[in-house]
Amino acid sequence: MLAHAVAGDRVAQGEILRANHQYIRRLLHRLVGPTSELDDLQQTVLMRVVTGLPRLREEESLKTWIGGICVHVARDHIRRRQVRSVVGSLEADEPGRARTTAGNPVEQLEAREGLVRCRRALEELSASHRVALTLRIMGHSVDEIATMMGSARSTARLRLYYARKAFCRAFGADPGDAAALLSDGVENT
Amino acid sequence: MSAQDCRKTRPRLAELALGGGDAAAAPAAVQAHLAVCPACRREFKVLRAGVAGVRDAEPPAVDEALMRRQIAAATRGQTGEIEGSPLAWWMWRPVALTAAAGVLILVGLGLWWGTGRTTPAAQAGLPVLVEGELQAGDITMRPGASVRLDQLLEAPLDVDAKVRLADGSAFRATGGTRFTIKHAAGARVTLAAGRVDVIARKQRPDSTLAVATTEGEARVVGTRFSVARRERDGSGVTTVAVAEGAVQVTGHSDGKVRVLRRGESIILGVQQPQSAPVVAASRPAPASTVARPARIPDIRTRIRQGRVQEGRALIEQARLQMPVRALDLAELAMTEAEVELAEGRQASAIERYLDVVARYPRTTQAEQALFAAAQLSVNRAPRDCARLLDRYLKDYPRGRFTEDVRRLQRALEQRRQAPASGPGAPPARAP
Structure with a gap:
């Protein structure tokens, strides 16, 4: 089917899009947030995806x-939103969407707060x-992150390192020394 | 355990949470600290829940029809690949300059024509928000965004929202209007409350735009009309007014189909539909016919008097009529918790109160709700109560209930130390 899709068969392309529709939606949602x-x-x-299929290597x-395309679209969107910072902050600030299925309402509240x-x-x-850190949280390896972001492995590692550092700082915590971070997290693929 | 230990441990907690949240994998010193420090344990729990929330977040569901439209638009919109040019770049310079000028003109035309017209959503046949704002649950839509189908949409009280449909028709929902858009044979706008002014494009016979309310339905025959819906004495009243062309109106109570021409209007939902010329087609109903909205004090009075079902009905009514301000919605949510409490469902009441805390964190009601939830948890779940009290002091160190919170904390501590001394709830002032 892939060969047909690459050759321009619209039915096959439609099937590929249908098969990956939910994957694309979920990945985008996790990368950009609500x-x-x-x-x-x-x-x-x-x-x-449709226009780029002929460029897909065997x-x-x-x-x-497809994940790489999602990553690029999500990254562009985040950049645009950072420019429109007011809109971005408003959309990010929606605790109501963070409802979890945990039974205890106090735990639900804490889960929402955490999210x-x-x-x-x-x-x-x-x-x-x-994007790099979100992919890591989702369980992707450094190699996969590098491929999806179209970068070298070393670049992906560095991005993850600085992303973790900034993330911990944003939580009001210093992430400790670089060596410990690299050995604990980024290297642990 | 000291503050210094916490400062040393906290940096590792975010790392641990990012690494999967397994406390057993933490260094021994961190594990030892977590074992004795409830504050760090809580922080770790919150962090771990946050990271898990990002990892497992599920997007809003997409319906089959939208998916089909999206895929059709993507495959239909396929363009040929631009292969590498065999000519030197400079040979293309005049063409590139002309193309750039053309792009600039097109961008200008696009801006003039209105935003959102060429978004992928529009290509996929989705309605697009052109002006103003719309709320879909907790999400705020802004100009250019595709409008969700089959979901209750609300225009903020002080902002009109203009929506362009796939066929080029457009409508303006005045501030406070609540409606849903469906796609069956043509777009169908279901109006819950408020008013929409429609400017319709020429419709195909098999696919016509319709605006429906509980009382009736207005289907496009001509071009410009308004539909307004308000509650009157507990039942809905819909007014249809035609500015240009004609509209086919069906009353649900009598099933009659009428065609209104320019300058005519009809009121549906009262005993007999009344047809009369309108003074101005854009003014759907005289102010004197508008019912007084359900007020929060009325709801509270009903609850206090034990007329809980009436209170519940008034809450539903208020939800339809009330503006979309966070303060009002938070107050309404508080009354819902009070209804649960009046009916003896403490667990549900706690859940409702905590919902207020989570959804409207910057309102005064959030503080009150947090304290109320803590109070209700004293006997049911003392540990939860302690966590809520800690949170209260953290969020509102100089809050209205700080003294009561400290008293509750002391009482909880005494009870923890002497569990057999008696289970009664510690005294506290009701919020």
């Missing part, structure tokens, strides 16, 4: 490649650092 522009971002990704994983604080800390980061 936003009213999610549908638009998703549409942009879908269009880029050795590339389709999912990682809001976490999102605010992520908002403090640059777009690249934020």
Whole structure:
């Protein structure tokens, strides 16, 4: 099917988009946080997937490649939103969306508080650092992050290091010395 | 345990949370500190929940129809790949300059024509917010954003919202209007309260724009009309006024279909639909016919008098009529908690109070709700109560209930030290 899609078969392209629709939506949502522009971002990704399919190399994983497009679209969106900082802060500040399924209401409240604080800390980061750290939180390895962000492994590691440092600072904590960080977190792929 | 220990430990907590949140993987010193320091344990818990929230966040569900439209638009909008040019770049310079000028003109035209027209959402057949603001739950939509289908949308009280539909038709929802947009055979705007002024494009016979309320439905035949809905004496009243062209109106109570022409209006939802010429088509209903909205004091009076069901009904009514200010919504949410309390559902009341704290954190009601939740938890869940009291002192060190909170803390501490001394709730002033 992939070969047909690359060759321009619209039915096959549609099938690929359908199969990855939820993956794209979820990844975008986690990268950019709650936003009213999610549908638009998703549409942009879908269009880029279709137009970019002929450039897909054989050795590339389709999912990682689509993830890379999501990462680029999300990063552009975060940069734009940082320019429109007022809008960004308003959209980020929505504790109501952070409802969890935990039974105890006090735990729910704490989970919401944690999510809001976490999102605010992520908002403090640059777009690249934020995307890298979010991907790491989602469980991607450094190699996958490097591939999705279109950068060298060493660049991805550095981004993660500085992102962690800024994230901890945003939580009111100093992350400790660099060596400890590199050995504890970034290297631990 | 000292403050210095906490300062040493805190930096490692964010790291631990980012690394998966397994406290057992922490260095021994951190584990030892966590074992004796409740504040750091709580901080770690909050951090871990936050990171897990980001990791597991689920996007709003997307319906099948939207997905189909998005995919169709993406595959339809495919453009040919631009291959590497065999010509030197300078040979393309005049073409590039002309193209750049063309792009500038197009951008200018686009700005003049209005924002949002060329967004991917518009291409996918979604309505687009052109002006003003809309609230969908907790999300605020701004110009250029695609408008969600099948979801209750609210225009803030002091801002009109202009929405352009996929066929080029547009409508303006005045401040405070609540409505839903659906897509079946053409767009269908379901108006819960407020007013929409519609400017419709020429419709296809199989796909016409309609504005529906509980009392009836106005379907586009002509071009410009207004639909307004308000509550009167507990039941809805819908007014349709036609400015240009004609509109086909169906009353749900009698099932009659009428065609209103320019300058005509109709009121639906009263005993007999009344058709009369309007003075100005953009003024849907005289002010004297508007029902007085349900007020919070009235709701509280009903609850105090034990007329809880009436109070609940008034809350629902107020939700339809009230403005979208956070203060009002927070106060309304407080009354919902009071209803739960009046009906003896303490756990639900605590949940409602904590909902106020989470959703409206910058309101005065949040402080009151936090204290109320702590008070209600004293006997049910003393540990939760202690956490809420800590949080209160942290968030409101000079709050209205600080003294009461400290008294509750002392009482809890005494009870912890002497559990057999009696289970009665410590005295505290009701918020």
